[in-house]
Amino acid sequence: VSTSPRAGGVDSLPAAVLDLVGLAAYVELAEFGLLAARSVDAPDLATRQALADGADRALARQGALVALVSAEGATPDATAGLMAPFDGALAEFDTRTRSTDWAEGVLTGIVGHGVLQDLCRALATGVPGSLGKDLGEVLGRPGPVTGRAARTRVGADAGTIAVVTRLAGADDVLASRLALWGRRVVGEALRTGTSLLDSRPSLGTLAGDAARESGTDPGAARSWLVTRLTGEHTRRMDRLRLAA
């Protein structure tokens, strides 16, 4: 992926692409904040570091996304400008998925932001040409993945998934509780995602283009998206070894 600014700058790009990058950048910033916060109160130093590294990778994806469309590069002001239409878009999601439990908090990041990253990746398939491919590639960067996990690309940070898998693998009661929590979070995330498509017509249009690209009637874009996101959620829960 070329990270050099595009020749024409932002003006030559369709509004839908800028909205998609703004939303994706905002989702990555939200994941950064959540993982960083759970890093600060992590149970041990290695976990604290693993979540800090996960937060770091979210911000790296964000920087790479913004660099694809910003003529001035991923400066704080350029990034904030792209995200501005989505400021506060996750407030209701945050309120409805607040948990005082540390592991549930981490899972909220994996599942909730994972669904929204998957949404952005699905919308990117509606962006024509190399830019659409580049956006999809950056959004799909999963962090350090090895072995079997590498073959199951899911919208979530691999290092963060490893933290939860390790904890839940050693504690059946926690695993059941997290499975339940995951079902709650995915419902809220799907609701947030679809309401974003309603509130931002350019993204709704992009969803139609993406559906058409996959051979689906654009009029059925919403149910196509929900099916796709639900399927990716199931694979993600499998990766976590939690019941979806």
Place this chain on the structure above:
Amino acid sequence: VSTSPRAGGVDSLPAAVLDLVGLAAYVELAEFGLLAARSVDAPDLATRQALADGADRALARQGALVALVSAEGATPDATAGLMAPFDGALAEFDTRTRSTDWAEGVLTGIVGHGVLQDLCRALATGVPGSLGKDLGEVLGRPGPVTGRAARTRVGADAGTIAVVTRLAGADDVLASRLALWGRRVVGEALRTGTSLLDSRPSLGTLAGDAARESGTDPGAARSWLVTRLTGEHTRRMDRLRLAA
């Protein structure tokens, strides 16, 4: 030369060097956590992004430091292993510099972690050869700096400094309050730094080597260090346009 069995492949490095990198890595992780936390409750999106980017740069410095001494690279486990001797070393500093005021919180990161970064940079001058130079270079990476500021290298993130400078420059009452807060934080940071030298003999020895390197009697290493750190604090407050 005493060696440490801690991290694989680093047996040839003196214990003092591993302790220095462990401390420096821990300080960067602490700065990451503080800036990320202040990013989450920042007053606007551009500031939120600027502090997230600052947190990111702290973690990038940390990764580069660990990579200099770890044969397996900057994995979470290798990084945690190096930091382990310093786990909790900033707990008293954190307690004594807790503030509910947002701008004071950011300044705590700039001034407090700045002093501790300066301490690590000073100790790195006692590490012989190219490793000492490399450690000093990484610790001195100031983030995106342009213009006049580039000529005043201080141990603090330039993007974060810009956030405080902008706020304080527009509000004299805030500037006075922050100047007062900076004096409190620098006292706590100097106390934390010198007590680290007491509690970790290898670092005390390194301080002696660093003092000798600068032409100072190693027996006067502590006062040499305090003078040096205080001078760097003064320059940092000048950069912030706050009274030291």
